[in-house]
Amino acid sequence: EGRQVCAGVKAWYEPESLVGKQVVIVANLEPRKLRGEISQGMILAASDLKADAPTDAEGKPGPEERDVVVVTIEKPVAAGSRVS
Numbered sequence: 836e837g838r839q840v841c842a843g844v845k846a847w848y849e850p851e852s853l854v855g856k857q858v859v860i861v862a863n864l865e866p867r868k869l870r871g872e873i874s875q876g877m878i879l880a881a882s883d884l885k886a887d888a889p890t891d892a893e894g895k896p897g898p899e900e901r902d903v904v905v906v907t908i909e910k911p912v913a914a915g916s917r918v919s
Contacts, residue, residue: 838862841874847903857908859918879906 840860844853860876867874881904888900 838875839873840876840878841869841872842878842880842905843869844878844880844903844905846899848905853905856905857911857914859906859908862915880904881906 859879861879862876864875864877883902885900885902890900
């Protein structure tokens with residue numbers, strides 16, 4: 836079953852770098868519109884602040900102050916496999 840999944844990782848990944856990769860997604864979510872597109876799941880990723888990251892007026896760091904890594908699969912598994 837194919838599905839469209841949108842993710843806010845543009846600042847860290849080129850789209851081509853994710854094509855064909857197996858990633859971990861949360862698939863039991865209701866579809867939601869994100870930036871005008873329907874997303875049928877959520878890609879899992881880890882986020883970490885860089886050392887001494889400056890923040891904006893609201894105390895939030897900008898995307899350039901974080902490292903984001905999409906959770907991928909070490910060995911090929913069947914699409915739709917459960918994470919346990």
